Amino acid sequence: MKNNHLWRKTKSALASAASFVCALLVIAPLALVFLHLLRSGASAVNWSFFTELPKPVGVAGGGMVNAIVGSLELLGLAALVGVPVGVLGGVYLAEYGTVRGNWLLRFVADVLNGVPSIIWGVVVYGLVVLRFKSFSAYAGGLALGFIMIPLIMRTTEEVLLLVPAGYREASLALGISRWKTIVHIVMKTALKGIVTAILLALARVAGETAPLLFTAFGNRFWNHDLSEPIAALPLQIFSYAISPYDDWHRQAWAGALVLVVMIFFVNILVRFLTRERVARVL
């Protein structure tokens, strides 16, 4: 009996240790990547990195300001596509759809969420770039926007369904119309969740490179017209990383570091918002 007890305790300790090691294995890559980025990229993150255009080949220094601004422009364009369609799609799923229609819609959205992002690049290449015979910021924004739609749609649906039915009933019983109830009561109650959905989707597409290869294309100079190719941080990192120059490699590391830090802060913001929401509504 006593041995048996000891053996059980040993098994329990082994299982605990194994799950602890697995948890470490999850965290370790993030820590390692971040440390490596800091070591390799921190030295190239300086004032001129954020203020100067790329220098010609062979000239040291320069920065990626056009890529940073370009990424923000692309995210803005993507949000114009992804936010209205995604949020309203989520509203449809949560508030209007029929059981069978919703099943189909959710299935499609989930499949789309799993589509490799390069496919979106190819789709937009065919839809926009070939037709207008030019790579453009519009095409890049559209490709990123397409990726955002199913992400935002599903999360919006989930946070809207978290709003207790009692609030909808209370509003309708006041003689408030259905759409005003949805906009002013349900969406307002779930606003932080919806903002979270949007931010997470933006953070996800901010680092996308593949869909931009055939659409935004990249640009070593300022983009003055959104129907022209535009620089983006991930694209710039890609082209610098495969270049043969040490100085460009350092800048690629710096670009990667800046991108990761940006996404990191968005995630912190999301954490902050979701904690508030849980405390207030649920």
Next chain:
Amino acid sequence: MESAAIIDPPMITPVSLPQQQVTSDSGSADVAPERPHAFAVERLSIFYGEKKAIEDVTLTIPSKMITAIIGPSGCGKSTLLRSLNRMHELVPNTRIEGKVLFAGKDIYAPEVDPVVIRRRIGMVFQKSNPFPTMSIAENVLVGLKLNGVRDRAFLRERLEQSLRMAALWDEVKDDLHKPGISLSGGQQQRLCIARAVAVEPEVLLMDEPASALDPIATAKIEELIHELSSNYTVVIVTHNMQQAGRCSDYTAFLYLGRLIEFASTTKIFTNPSERQTEDYITGRFG
């Protein structure tokens, strides 16, 4: 706010028990015809999908009186209440047969917009549900604001008037900007009543409004219901028979979706015509 014209809360007039006026003692609608009625429910049946929740109910609900609907759980009393302002339609696949006449018009006629019906027939729910994103004042005024009322002086006046009607003004007048959900349970329920009366409905439907409250808060709500009945037709669902006995003028007893008996509350509780009513009232089942 202090200078705003204060509209006095409705005078508390002792509601005379109308047992003298009820002469008939048949099992169905037996409200004296001379008393004006708010609702006339005619042969109403309600289905959820295949399930029949209400079967062939006919009754008239008197105006500016308190009518209680009692009966064991699952007897359809909430469904009957919700059918009076078409709230039961929020459940998919509902179907009705028969008519519900409100002020002489069928609220289920095809040209009738349920939104308009609900503006005239307000509702208070079992679980108090002030909107969590809104302050006390915003909660009270939301029905008016979302229906396009912009006049600030009018809104301010209606805010105080509604909170006074709900007997909440003195407790919250200094905290109008605080979140509605910061109030206690009983206060929240009175806030919901203030919110419902702010749009000036003609009827208040109450679905077990005090069942989640402690006895003191319940007493306050019951007193309030009594006061409200001088201005409103009140229909209250309750599974608390003492509550029905204490605060209603008429009582409808529902069992398995059928109306067993409808009469003055005094009669239902002292001299019911139906055996089933008596059994339920005396606690032999239910």
